[in-house]
Amino acid sequence: MSDYLIKALDKTKNLRLLTITAKDLVQEAQTRQDTWSASSAVLGRTLIAGVLLAGAELSDKEELTLRLLGDGPVGATVVTAQSNLTVKGYVKNPHIALPSKKAGHIDVKSAVGSGWLQVTKDLGLKEPYTGEVPIVSGEIAEDVAYYLTKSEQIPSAVGLSVFVNPNNTIGEAGGFILQALPGASDSLIDQTINRINELPALSTSFLAGMTPEDLARKILGTDCKILTKDEVAFKCDCSRKKYTELLRTLKSSELKAMITEDHGAELTCNFCSQQYQFTQEQLQNILDQKLN
Ligand code: ZN
Numbered sequence: 364m365s366d367y368l369i370k371a372l373d374k375t376k377n378l379r380l381l382t383i384t385a386k387d388l389v390q391e392a393q394t395r396q397d398t399w400s401a402s403s404a405v406l407g408r409t410l411i412a413g414v415l416l417a418g419a420e421l422s423d424k425e426e427l428t429l430r431l432l433g434d435g436p437v438g439a440t441v442v443t444a445q446s447n448l449t450v451k452g453y454v455k456n457p458h459i460a461l462p463s464k465k466a467g468h469i470d471v472k473s474a475v476g477s478g479w480l481q482v483t484k485d486l487g488l489k490e491p492y493t494g495e496v497p498i499v500s501g502e503i504a505e506d507v508a509y510y511l512t513k514s515e516q517i518p519s520a521v522g523l524s525v526f527v528n529p530n531n532t533i534g535e536a537g538g539f540i541l542q543a544l545p546g547a548s549d550s551l552i553d554q555t556i557n558r559i560n561e562l563p564a565l566s567t568s569f570l571a572g573m574t575p576e577d578l579a580r581k582i583l584g585t586d587c588k589i590l591t592k593d594e595v596a597f598k599c600d601c602s603r604k605k606y607t608e609l610l611r612t613l614k615s616s617e618l619k620a621m622i623t624e625d626h627g628a629e630l631t632c633n634f635c636s637q638q639y640q641f642t643q644e645q646l647q648n649i650l651d652q653k654l655n
Pocket of ligand 1 (some may be wrong): 521585599600601632633634635636
């Protein structure tokens, strides 16, 4: 298991922590969408945030979608994570690289810009629930913490890290979400936040081989209790059937245009770049079924 998420509690059981290593997952997204450094950092951090939130908040067959709607060059970023800790996501503009703020530090804030962070949860109820906060930082971790604190009233600290190699492959990726449970005292929270503030840069530590368990002990103390360890992965749930359904929802005139003008259709999944080809005959079948 190379990518995984762990859940841990501090010894007083008033702080809950999730930590994750996700290099392969972010690498798969990078490869599928051919993202450049700034796009990889934005997409990777949002993917990690999605899995962490799914681990923290979802149960059986639920899903959540993060939409980072900034006015920066990367454009909208959309990530959907499932309760089984699989995740998919894309950025509107994959080919964004920006000058480093300092050596090896990607300017994620400028890549994201200002706008809104939306979190939609589909908990199997009639209507999915959406919470929204302004993008307060653009570094994504602080924005997710702000969302949790403001919109869900859960005092939280979040760290997200993606290191992009000079050849655009992913060197490391990981992060954490710390949540204060109702019994947590101010002194316990302060002490823990101090420990987080004193941590070296996450990317440096992950590159040096830090595991999610190591990170949990650094944040919660060596006497923390690790509860679960689960595999995480990039996974898209698209299928030919799904795209056939989508075509069926088009107006007959649009389908006719695809048949007579384009002589077929090629649809590409935003999330995983899988292509689905439909021939003229296949489109005609869909149109016939629609008209009957
Ligand atoms: Zn797909």
